[in-house]
Amino acid sequence: MKKKIAVYKLTFFIVLLVALVTALYLGAYDFNHSVFEIVSTYFKTKTHTADSFVLIELRIPRILMAILTGAALSITGTSLQGLFKNPLASPDLIGITSGAVLFAALTIVFGSAVMHLLPPFLSYTLLSIMAFLGALLTMWFVYKMATSNGKTHILILLLSGVAISALSGAVTGFLTYISTEEELRNLTFWSLGSLAGSNWWKVCLVFVVVSIGSFRLLKKGKTLNALMLGEKEAAHLGFDIEKTKREIIIISSLMVGCVVAFNGTIGFIGLVVPYILRFVFNSNYNILLPLSMILGAVILLIADTISRTIVIPAELPIGILTAIMGAPVFISILINYKRKLK
Template sequence: MHSRFIILIILFSLLAVSLAAGIVTGAYDLSVADLWLALTGRAEELEQFLVWQVRLPRLLMAVVVGSALAMTGAATQGLFRNPLAEPTLIGVTSGAMLFAVGMLVFSVHLLAAFPLWVQQLGVSLASFIGALLTTGIVYRLAAGRGQLNVATMLLAGIAIAALTGAITGLLIYQSDEEQLRDITFWSLGSLSGANWTQVAIAAPIVITGGYFLGRDALALNAFLLGEREAAQLGFSVERVKKRVIVWTALIVGVCISLTGLIGFVGLVIPHVLRLWMGTDYRRLLLYSGLLGASFLLMADTLSRSILAPAELPIGILTALVGAPFFLWLLLRERRKISWL
């Protein structure tokens, strides 16, 4: 209990420091005094707007999305009983990408008469629908006779990702330069367009989904022993698998639809914590959410600062950290297999 309390203090402290650094750092730096005046409503109009309408919603969106991706990554790894798993394996990302690209390419004809915010909303809505649709297809392909075969779902996810990737490539081939630039920017992920409305949309879904994933933490612990053993311990294996998949699709789908593709958070964060404090999903899900939020906050602060006043897409930074870590995991798992 004492060690858990210390870990929570460390993670909450890291989150608070990351949030504070994100508020005062950027193309226009703020002092602590300026920040206090803005938070209390006594700052100049520019600084007031910068804090309340630009940085705070953006940073809160980073907290929501970072925690969402890390929690669902941990849950997916528990479902597949594989530390290299993440939500992309169930088709969420590939479907979101396909439908977002489709909307970006065809919105010129479909939404040309509407204001810009309607076009942006159309891309977000399309990507969310695509994420849920492809996940549903993968689920139906893997489900049979009232049971969900996790290995089949993995293969179905790979096949659907390949198919949607090919269709996405055809759409990109037909796009013009402006559309290609929008597609590239969306596929690299960004928090630059975050606002209070988006936070209000994403936060309730992520919090609710995180709560229900946490309720299945004991079942995910039992899954480590195998599905048959989990069933013998009294868990409804098929219901647990269905709940984890549905909540993962909803959480990741809404985050992707608002920020674009931000990779590797769901892979790196849970595994770092697993190496640190072991595999107990009663703690791992919560700790992953906290560390994922801090990680994305720090990545967003760097993305706004490295090339200021320009901005580096946040997906580039998460990939620069995540890809080497992923390769290290592969080498580590290969050494285990060769040793066995």
């Protein structure tokens, strides 16, 4: 089994490397020189040409953001599925994404009234900050609703997430209704997801959050495997179940809130990746967690490369592509459940 896992890891890394190199060369702008020549020339001269600006300031940050975002959404989706013992669970389930979308919509519709009062840096990042704040507040509310006497109730957590998602969706719909044509266009594009706004400082911030969060989640494999036996059985085996619940919920909220704040809504990645891996490794979370990060990065990088090349010079929102990929998987999960009920 270890040899088989190593082969899959190596295969995924090779595919990721091929997808990365391919993504460097594909886009609306065609380079006049090779990537190596462009980078080496820039570091020698310390001045940007058209090639180096597109490559270093636009394309590489976007590629890295796709890798980090795919890894984050996949490992959080896998962790939440293990926690809820439900293959339909995803980061959207507890309302994190809808909270971020709501606060982003509020900023797009009403933010213009205060933009001129803010410093340039803050006005430029206000949308991301508000979306991140929305994700955190949603996480805090849902967690508080589901926790009593130091114990987190999963059912109440799920129902609270559904309620928050419905409320956030209603308010976002109202904001969409009263928005101007320009606000509606911005709101629609942001809610469909896009990595076009990626830059180095965003990549660095997401890298810190995703690295720390993933490091903690990767250690939860044994606990999630034990949870498959039931909470009482896992507790008898010596695992701190309540601490695990808190950590997975909070870390997942922070990671998803961070990537949604910068990239908008990108659905189905956290649902599709674990489902694909379970065909080979069943529900061994010691294996699923690390492999989901790599496969999630691969899938989202390929999806983003397609989104920015399929309708050149325009760009197709990446959320549309991930929904097209995810919907058939979601339907297949439901069909399998229906068969089991017979």
